[in-house]
Amino acid sequence: MSKYILITGASGGIGKAIAIKLASEGYHLYLHFHQNEEAIKSLFEMLKSYGGEYIPIRADLSKPEGYKSVVENIFSLDGIVHCSGNSFYGLLTDLEQREAESLMQVHVISPLMLTKELLPKLTNKKSNIIVITSIWGQTGASCEVAYSTAKGAQISFVKALSKEVALSGIRVNAIAPGVVDTPMMARFNNQDLEDLKNEIPMGRMGLPEEIAESVFFLLSDKASYITGHILAINGGWYT
Numbered sequence: 001m002s003k004y005i006l007i008t009g010a011s012g013g014i015g016k017a018i019a020i021k022l023a024s025e026g027y028h029l030y031l032h033f034h035q036n037e038e039a040i041k042s043l044f045e046m047l048k049s050y051g052g053e054y055i056p057i058r059a060d061l062s063k064p065e066g067y068k069s070v071v072e073n074i075f076s077l078d079g080i081v082h083c084s085g086n087s088f089y090g091l092l093t094d095l096e097q098r099e100a101e102s103l104m105q106v107h108v109i110s111p112l113m114l115t116k117e118l119l120p121k122l123t124n125k126k127s128n129i130i131v132i133t134s135i136w137g138q139t140g141a142s143c144e145v146a147y148s149t150a151k152g153a154q155i156s157f158v159k160a161l162s163k164e165v166a167l168s169g170i171r172v173n174a175i176a177p178g179v180v181d182t183p184m185m186a187r188f189n190n191q192d193l194e195d196l197k198n199e200i201p202m203g204r205m206g207l208p209e210e211i212a213e214s215v216f217f218l219l220s221d222k223a224s225y226i227t228g229h230i231l232a233i234n235g236g237w238y239t
Contacts (some may be wrong), residue, residue, distance in 0.1 A: 002052070004028045004076045005219070006118070008061065008111075009084035011036035013182025014132060016043050017208030018081055018215050019054075023099050025190050025216060028053040030077075032084065033072055047222050060111040060165055062086070062102045070114055079128040079232040082111045082154075089187065100146050112157060115202035125169035131158050132211070135178045136229065139238045151176075155230055162228030171227040178234025182203040183198045201236030 005022055009015040010031035016039070019029055029047075031054060033040040040056055049053050059069035061084050066123060086106050088099050122129075136144055137151025155174060162172035179196055181186070185205070188196070197204055214231055217223055232239070 001027065002028055003078040003124075004030065004053075004079060005079045006032065006057075006074060006077060007029040007081045007150070008032040008070070008081055008114070009082075009132075010043065011039035012083065012085070013052045013144055013184065014177070014180060014206055014208045014211050015083040016079075017212040018083060018210050019215050020046060021209070021212035022219075023047045023050040023052055023054070029170075030055045030057055030074060031069075032057045032059060032061075034058065034062075034084075042231050061114075063198075064105065064109070066105075066143045067110045071117045074118060074121060077118060078117065078124045078126075079122070080118060081215060082114075082129070082131045082132070083112070085132070086146070086148065087184065089146050089147075091102060091141055091143060103146050103150045104153075107147075108153045108157070111136070111154070119165070119170075126221070126224070127157075127170045128214055129161070129170065129172045130218055131172075131174040132157075132215075133230070135176050135232065135234050135238055138232065146184055158230065161206070166227055167217040171218075171223070173223075173226060173228070174230045175211060176217070176230050176232045176234070177206055177211055177216050178232075178237045179205045180211060181207055199237060200234070204235065206233060206235060 005027050010019050011033040057073045060066040131154050133154040134151040136148040137155045140148045158174040
């Protein structure tokens, strides 16, 4: 029986890799995006050969009611992968309220409300919710205080919700990547990237495909007794 998965932030580097992996494994997909229409068009071209049903949903999850546009376009549903995100890099003293509100809306409030509205549609006893959080939600980062705060809230959300819905057969987990080689890293120069790699025991950045493989595992029956777990994928960095 075919399964339908919602991926928010499907136009981003990690979201795109997750979409390709799940499509290759026979999943049908709702693919959320906001501004990057070209990226989503390119993704649809890549997915054509897999022969599934792929439904684009445009919505601004940084707005208080943006999640409602997603809910209105969801019908059959077996799982959610929360992958939308933005970031703020700088000292806390330089953070503007609008930036803080945007971070919390995208990473915490929209996923919370979106999940609340979609829970009744997760009627399959083997449904899943996966949140792509961050290493900084686990350990915190200087110059990324607001982002770390939002990601830490995601981790608490996963741990709490997993207990609330466990008896319904819904599993809730998170993946906490370290440094992943995506366009988000473009703000760093080559020397910064080399310094980062030197801090990581495995000596390299992670790949979006490695995150995607872990999402596929958590969605599968092979992970049937795993819930409330935060899977760290960071090359041994901050274990």
